[in-house]
Amino acid sequence: MLDLSTVYLGHKLRNPIVASSSSLTNTPEKVKQLEDAGVGAVSLRSIFEEEIEGEIEGLERQEGHTEAWDYIRSAEMSHGLDEYRQLIKGSKAAVSIPVFASMNAKSSSFWVDHVKVLEDAGADGIELNLSLLPVDYHDTEEKIIRFYIDTVKQVKQRVSVPLAVKIGYYFTSIPSVVDQLHYAGANAVVMFNRFYQVDIDVRKERLSSMSPISAPSDYVIPLRWVMLTYGKTPIDLATSSGVHDGRTVVKMLLAGATVTQVCSTLLKNGVEHLDTMRSELEGWMRENGYSSVDQFRGKLSQKRSNRPKSFERIQYVKTVAAHA
Numbered sequence: 001m002l003d004l005s006t007v008y009l010g011h012k013l014r015n016p017i018v019a020s021s022s023s024l025t026n027t028p029e030k031v032k033q034l035e036d037a038g039v040g041a042v043s044l045r046s047i048f049e050e051e052i053e054g055e056i057e058g059l060e061r062q063e064g065h066t067e068a069w070d071y072i073r074s075a076e077m078s079h080g081l082d083e084y085r086q087l088i089k090g091s092k093a094a095v096s097i098p099v100f101a102s103m104n105a106k107s108s109s110f111w112v113d114h115v116k117v118l119e120d121a122g123a124d125g126i127e128l129n130l131s132l133l134p135v136d137y138h139d140t141e142e143k144i145i146r147f148y149i150d151t152v153k154q155v156k157q158r159v160s161v162p163l164a165v166k167i168g169y170y171f172t173s174i175p176s177v178v179d180q181l182h183y184a185g186a187n188a189v190v191m192f193n194r195f196y197q198v199d200i201d202v203r204k205e206r207l208s209s210m211s212p213i214s215a216p217s218d219y220v221i222p223l224r225w226v227m228l229t230y231g232k233t234p235i236d237l238a239t240s241s242g243v244h245d246g247r248t249v250v251k252m253l254l255a256g257a258t259v260t261q262v263c264s265t266l267l268k269n270g271v272e273h274l275d276t277m278r279s280e281l282e283g284w285m286r287e288n289g290y291s292s293v294d295q296f297r298g299k300l301s302q303k304r305s306n307r308p309k310s311f312e313r314i315q316y317v318k319t320v321a322a323h324a
């Protein structure tokens, strides 16, 4: 009997595959389908700071449109804290797997006071999406990291459930950010938010957004950073981006992920695809003689490498040499 169980955000999950915050998780009925299909836990679709502040209409009126607006519109979100509270309560009543609430914030201000509502509604943890896309030249790296840290500290003062922070990858030093988030009180880091790519429609001469669905090759970015951060800071590592099959779940676990989140592959292939992913993970474990995921988690991380100091450099030199 294989043991796929994993402890993430203080909860025992039956397996390390978590449904990402998205339109997959925007109703209790869909959350129930995900449980029936076999996920270990779910992150509910985010409530956006703008929803709480009632700014969505304002966003719509802006010139062109912002990334935040695209996100909100594409996820077909309903508005308001009350509805979000019902989403948490309804999902908790429908399933027995852990249900994490998700909040997407762009400023640490008024909305922080509302985060307690998510805990009171029964969320088993909170995922805070703080993935800012820095575009203002006044926003120095130091200022942005300070925003992350201050926000985490403020949220931790208000709630007692575990906290995951979903970040983007535009940092000079991701390991340092992970470490600082841990010291600020975060229990997990989700690597990474997938920024919507903006395009230009040359016929209409206006901005357009590209598909939010990831490509299977996108997994290499979180893979690298999980490999490099695993075991250095006592914090759970969740990956998000490009996990489309069971073999990629295996890769993330070998790199050191506590859990892998999945979204695009389920939107594309249906939630039944979870069965195939789990079978691929189990098949690989049997072939390689593992009976639990804990036996191989982090096996190919930098921390467990024979040459941790030159880990990245060796991979780089090998790649260059192979194509010389």
Ligand SMILES: Cc1cc2nc3c(=O)[nH]c(=O)nc-3n(C[C@H](O)[C@H](O)[C@H](O)COP(=O)(O)O)c2cc1C
Binding pocket: 020, 021, 022, 023, 044, 045, 046, 047, 074, 075, 102, 104, 129, 166, 192, 193, 194, 212, 213, 214, 215, 218, 240, 241, 242, 243, 261, 262, 263, 264, 265
């Ligand atoms: C339609 C759609 C809606 C999404 N909504 C949210 C959201 O509400 N909050 C959030 O943090 N991420 C959201 N995401 C991002 C996903 O959670 C995930 O990070 C991203 O899709 C990368 O994972 P994937 O490659 O498995 O799709 C959304 C993604 C899609 C495709």
